Amino acid sequence: MQKVIEDIDILANDSAQHEACETVKVSEDENTGKERKLYIESYGCQMNFSDSEIVSSIMKKEGFDTTSNFNEADVILLNTCSIREKAEQTVRARLSQFNTVKKQRPEMMIGVLGCMAERLKSQLLEEEKVVDLVVGPDAYRDLPGLVKQVDEGQKAVNTFLSREETYADISPVRLNSNGVTAFISIMRGCDNMCSFCVVPLTRGRERSRDPYSIVNEAQELFNNGYKEVTLLGQNVDSYKWSPEVNNKARLEKSGVSEVITFANLLEMVAKVHPDLRVRFSTSHPKDITDEVLHTMKKYENICNYIHLPAQSGNTRVLDIMNRTYTREWYIDRVDAIRKIIGQECGISSDMISGFCTETEEEHQDTLTLMDYVKYDFSYMFFYSERPGTLAAKKFKDDIPLEVKKRRLSEIIERQQKHSHERNQKDVGKVHKVLIEGFSKRSNDDLQGRNSANKVVIFPKKHYQKGQYVNVLVDRCTPATLFGNIVD
Known part of the structure; x- marks a missing residue:
């Protein structure tokens, strides 16, 4: 449902x-x-x-x-x-x-x-x-x-909030599972205090899970037939784990630095097996490093897709959102992705319209940032004040609802245009797709995702869920690619 x-x-x-x-x-x-x-x-x-x-x-x-x-x-x-x-x-x-x-x-x-x-x-x-x-x-x-x-x-x-709990020792029961893809939580909580967000209030302070328990969970999933894992955290790029003294010998033997960063963890999970795809969500623009990007480039089974929420394209609005980066910083991170991984890397975003005191000119900055990046897709909302947040305490929710909705419709229209443009670039190319199951509209067709996290639909023939196939894309919509399997 x-x-x-x-x-x-x-x-x-x-x-x-x-x-x-x-x-x-x-x-x-x-x-x-x-x-x-x-x-x-x-x-x-x-x-x-x-x-x-x-x-x-x-x-x-x-x-x-x-x-x-x-x-x-x-x-x-x-x-x-x-x-x-x-x-x-x-x-x-x-x-x-x-x-x-x-x-x-x-x-x-x-x-x-x-x-x-x-x-x-x-x-x-x-x-x-x-x-x-x-x-x-x-x-x-x-x-x-x-x-x-x-x-x-x-x-x-x-409702006690813990500074240590990660549930690392609990093996999840996979619900609503397609038997192909699974989530692995690598950390809990959030130390970022974005002024619009309740997550630090409801999920507590940030803490990272033991990397060996993460790798073991990924290995177990692969042994049980899963072909893709998504590493989850409110801000995966701030993942950092320091071992206890009795773990140092194991750490030195593995050849990994004493403090394990997200780039280190990505590599450890990628090494579980070349046929195990690795995704992650969510990245924070202030924390994503070139080291992470180079690790993605190094391993074919780490998917070329990054969810990099911008929230706004204007530096002043970003400042009162307490996002701790500027428009220029964000653009630098996008440029690094395009340079290190390539133009084909999928990038998605979150955008909020009508945040407190946002002007028409600042709204236009969001649209021009979208024009610069050309996101493959986005999650788009108008601002909704949440009790207890910094924004609720410090700022008046002063943008009329009809203005918020009008700005949001302009953001959506722009994103639809960019999504279609980005998908049209994939037409005529062959994509490696992991089959996840039947298409939602027909059991005669299968669907899966390519490395850039785009849904690809193609005729079923004799292929099965969990297989990797090469699909030649011959047409698209703003949201979906369509094609046929090729040898």
């Missing part, structure tokens, strides 16, 4: 997911004979979907199978997003729907997880009478105890 919130306009290839996307995924049916059933509904970003896989693993050990039908569930968990007000409104509406079901089955337990749980904490229990437990992103290990507490007739809350 996928849902795009009505006032968020997104242009992306069909398989892209991102922090700002208001998508919904539900748990799948797993019936191994366990006593109780768990239903999980996940909203928002890749990190939330990854967290739901951790939650499923924890609950599976506590005697739960998963179900895709909430009417069958003993426990319903909503893993929530707080990035925009509309996302929270959607969850509240969903809780109201579940309330009807719970009136018929009062023993059913309903919990709220994730960012909304962390932001509102026990307030949720008071406002939404249907909610039995509230659990923040760093407290999932405590879920069995909290469920037991509710079983005993009490409400339960744990």
Whole structure:
């Protein structure tokens, strides 16, 4: 099930997911004979979907199978997003729907997880009478105890934010899996204080996961038939891991520097196997280094695609957004990508229209930045003030809604033009594609993505999910490439 919130306009290839996307995924049916059933509904970003896989693993050990039908569930968990007000409104509406079901089955337990749980904490229990437990992103290990507490007739809350928790030792249960691609969380939290963003408030301080647990997870996935992993973090470029003393010998033997950077980690995962594709999200313009770009260039199985959110093309607006880089710095990073990796490297972005005090001239700077970069696709929104953020405390949300929407429509129109231009450059070329499954429109066609993260659709013939194929692209739309497999 996928849902795009009505006032968020997104242009992306069909398989892209991102922090700002208001998508919904539900748990799948797993019936191994366990006593109780768990239903999980996940909203928002890749990190939330990854967290739901951790939650499923924890609950599976506590005697739960998963179900895709909430009417069958003993426990319903909503893993929530707080990035925009509309996302929270959607969850509240969903809780109201579940309330009807719970009136018929009062023993059913309903919990709220994730960012909304962390932001509102026990307030949720008071406002939404249907909610039995509230659990923040760093407290999932405590879920069995909290469920037991509710079983005993009490409400339960744990929204403690940890400085150490990475869930590195928990093997996720892959939900909604195509058996080909998977997420690996490499870090949690965020130390950037972008003035519009709630993530540092809801996910806590940044901490990096042990690289050897990441490599082991990638190896296990490859051994189980997966062909692509996406390394996840709020800001992957700030990944940094320092070993304990008893790990130094292993580190020296591996030939890696004592402090492992994101470039080091990328190389370690790329070396798992040449047939394991590696992607990552999200990069921060202030932190992405030439070392990362050279590592991408060095390994064919590291995909040539970077999500590099700009948010605005104007330096003053970037400053009050607390993005800590200028327009010129951002352009320098784009130039480095084009120079080191090549013009074919896919670049996508986030853009916010109508941020506090933004003028028409500053809006035009965003459009001219888009003209300079020519993004392959973007995630585009008008500004939505979030309680507790720096912007809410320091600035007035002074751009009228109709102006925000008009500016957003201009950004979307410009992006559609650039997406089509970029895709037209791929026509007549052969692309290596990893088959992920059937096309959404026909079981006669298959779809997969090329290195630049673009969806490619082609006739099925005798090919199967999980295979690499070479596709000669013969036509395109702004969002999709079409072609035929060639030897």
